[in-house]
Amino acid sequence: MSMSVGSDSEYNNEINVTPMVDIMLVLLIIFMVVTPLLSQGINVTLPENDNPEEDPNITKDSSVVISIPAKDQYFVGKEPIPRADLVEKIKRLMKDKKAEDRIVYIRGDKSVAYGDVVQTIDAIRNAGIDRIGLVTEKRKTKAGK
Numbered sequence: 001m002s003m004s005v006g007s008d009s010e011y012n013n014e015i016n017v018t019p020m021v022d023i024m025l026v027l028l029i030i031f032m033v034v035t036p037l038l039s040q041g042i043n044v045t046l047p048e049n050d051n052p053e054e055d056p057n058i059t060k061d062s063s064v065v066i067s068i069p070a071k072d073q074y075f076v077g078k079e080p081i082p083r084a085d086l087v088e089k090i091k092r093l094m095k096d097k098k099a100e101d102r103i104v105y106i107r108g109d110k111s112v113a114y115g116d117v118v119q120t121i122d123a124i125r126n127a128g129i130d131r132i133g134l135v136t137e138k139r140k141t142k143a144g145k
Helices: 018-038 083-094 114-126
Strands: 064-068 074-076 079-081 103-108 131-134
Touching (some): 064 083
Parallel strands (some): 103 131
Antiparallel strands (some): 074 079
């Protein structure tokens, strides 16, 4: 039994996988480039805790998250904002929210001074918000412990 090589046969019963491999490689490259761009918010090294309960509302687009990546740097979402404008910005964002949704999350870098976080909490309370969440990361446990 021999295999026909050339154009003797009218039909080719072999699957040509080269186009499929090309498409898969292009998709892989696209995902590799886009994935780092999908990171949410401002890059902050969060303090670690043994048992933080993750609130699913933090990742919602409608949530108000204040990030403090360094001294005197404040971001509401991804927008940089001066400290003096923080109260007015929070009031505007919370104006149309229901009572149970009126919570502000603070993501403070672990190198930021405690006083900066306290000033931010005061600004949130001056805006009329009494529900404040401090975001932390779960401490990574070492193997065997």
